Structures are given as structure tokens and as C-alpha cells.
Amino acid sequence: QVQLVESGGGLVQTGGSLRLSCADSGRTLSSYNVGWFRQAPGMERDFVAHISWSGGSTNYASSVKDRFTASRDNAQNTVYLQMNNLKPEDTAVYYCAASRLTTSTNFNAPSGYDVWGQGTQVTVSS
Numbered sequence: 001q002v003q004l005v006e007s008g009g010g011l012v013q014t015g016g017s018l019r020l021s022c023a024d025s026g027r028t029l030s031s032y033n034v035g036w037f038r039q040a041p042g043m044e045r046d047f048v049a050h051i052s053w054s055g056g057s058t059n060y061a062s063s064v065k066d067r068f069t070a071s072r073d074n075a076q077n078t079v080y081l082q083m084n085n086l087k088p089e090d091t092a093v094y095y096c097a098a099s100r101l102t103t104s105t106n107f108n109a110p111s112g113y114d115v116w117g118q119g120t121q122v123t124v125s126s
Contacts, residue, residue: 002026002029002098002115003025003026003115004029004098004115004117005118006021006096008021010121012123014086014124017082020081020096021079022034022078027077029077032099033050033102034079035051036095036097037096038093039095040092040093043092047108047109048060049061049070050102051072055074058070059108063089068081068084079096083122088124088125092121093120094119094121097113
């Protein structure tokens with residue numbers, strides 16, 4: 001059973017960068033598709049990025065495309081989200097989630113995933 005732990009969040013100024021990590025202590029993440037979501041206070045959990053189990057396919061929300069990059073190292077059972085040119089509106093708790101069954105119709109919805117990490121806070125100051 002995959003068990004996800006996010007890390008790498010923090011406080012950064014506008015225009016700065018952070019790299020989030022999503023590690024699997026269960027050592028099975030290599031067979032899962034992984035999504036990144038974020039949730040600001042009082043808001044719904046929004047899709048950020050998706051990466052297929054092989055890393056061969058990625059998808060991004062329009063708000064982060066060309067600024068964020070999802071990647072993975074299956075030998076290390078870890079998925080990454082590189083975030084560049086951060087903006088105050090990127091401030092949120094970021095979650096990674098895993099599923100073996102994401103499709104073209106549900107990869108960007110929380111309901112498409114069945115295992116979630118605990119989240120990591122990202123704060124971008126203006």
C-alpha cells in the first residue's frame with residue numbers, strides 16, 4: 001500500500017522557487033499515477049499537475065503551466081513538483097495523491113485518487 005509524505009514547502013518571495021517532494025514509504029509509487037493539488041483557506045481543493053506512472057505524460061492547470069514542472073524518480077519512489085516564478089496566488093497547502101486508475105476524464109479531480117499525503121504549506125509573500 002502506497003503511503004505518501006510531502007515535503008519542501010515553505011515561505012518564499014514572489015518570483016522565487018520551491019521544489020516539493022512526494023515520497024512513498026511503501027516503496028510502490030512507481031506503479032501509480034500521481035496528482036498534485038492545492039487548497040487555499042476556505043477554497044476547494046484544486047488540480048495543479050498530474051504525472052503518469054512512467055513519467056511519460058504530464059498535465060498542468062492553466063494557472064501553473066510554464067511555471068511548474070512535475071517529474072519523478074521511480075528508483076527513489078519519489079515524485080517532485082518544481083515551482084518557479086511563484087506568485088502570491090500560489091499560496092496554499094499542496095497535496096500529492098496517487099492512483100492506479102486515473103484516466104483522461106478524472107486525472108484533474110480529487111475523486112480520481114484514493115491515496116493522499118498530509119500536505120505541505122507553501123506561502124508566497126508579495
